[in-house]
Amino acid sequence: MMQSAPGNRRADRGFTLLEVLIATAIGAIVLIAISGTYFGALRLHNATVERVDTNLVLDRTLEIVRNDLEGLMLPGSPTANPPVGTFSGQFQDTPTESLTQDTTNVRVSPDFYTTSGTVDGWNQFSEVQVVAYFLAPSTDGNTKNLIRAVTRNLLPVQTPTTDEQVLLTGVIGAEFDYYDGTEWDNTWDTTQVQELPVAIQFNLTLAGSGSNQPIQLVVPVLPITKASETADLQSASGATVQ
Numbered sequence: 001m002m003q004s005a006p007g008n009r010r011a012d013r014g015f016t017l018l019e020v021l022i023a024t025a026i027g028a029i030v031l032i033a034i035s036g037t038y039f040g041a042l043r044l045h046n047a048t049v050e051r052v053d054t055n056l057v058l059d060r061t062l063e064i065v066r067n068d069l070e071g072l073m074l075p076g077s078p079t080a081n082p083p084v085g086t087f088s089g090q091f092q093d094t095p096t097e098s099l100t101q102d103t104t105n106v107r108v109s110p111d112f113y114t115t116s117g118t119v120d121g122w123n124q125f126s127e128v129q130v131v132a133y134f135l136a137p138s139t140d141g142n143t144k145n146l147i148r149a150v151t152r153n154l155l156p157v158q159t160p161t162t163d164e165q166v167l168l169t170g171v172i173g174a175e176f177d178y179y180d181g182t183e184w185d186n187t188w189d190t191t192q193v194q195e196l197p198v199a200i201q202f203n204l205t206l207a208g209s210g211s212n213q214p215i216q217l218v219v220p221v222l223p224i225t226k227a228s229e230t231a232d233l234q235s236a237s238g239a240t241v242q
Helices: 008-013 017-070 224-237
Strands: 112-114 129-137 146-153 164-180 197-205 215-220
Touching: 017 112, 017 164, 017 197, 017 215, 129 164
Parallel strands: none
Antiparallel strands: 112 129, 129 146, 146 164, 164 197, 197 215
């Protein structure tokens, strides 16, 4: 009977239990390293996407506030002769009369009579609208939602309809400050001061921002009047209007 050569006996035995355990341990270490890298990259991706989405919503909110403030109209005086600003009311941080019939939320702004409304084929109103900002409790119970209340029909036959838009969530606080050319103040009333502020600052504090330093948006107030339009046209054309 023939016997195998001594050199082939080890090849016929296969792997030992120790070798299998070592290979399994090495494979497990490699898989742990790969999964750690993968899930770390996945968490970074999700955090980046969430931050980008948050910043897009914040940028959109600040742009809406900017447009509302840039379109401010001069305070109205329908009793003047001729009437001035039939579609605009007084600029008061605490309005005595308001088209915005909201009593459940906390008001943080005056009624802004502004020309920021969109005029298109699907809207029956002009660009003039009344905008007010409120803070409403959010579902988490800790933060608030920034609400933009818009009234488009300024000559209603019945009670005017106000549309509420949730602009931003996760808000801790929001307020408007007014610059008179010398200093900032948190109150303004055109029934006492017959002019608009020189600039308006919007202060917005968000939850989870690390520090409680507010985001600040400063917008110069440059209301357009017929006189300023005429002056601009004269300056552009060099002509004299009789």
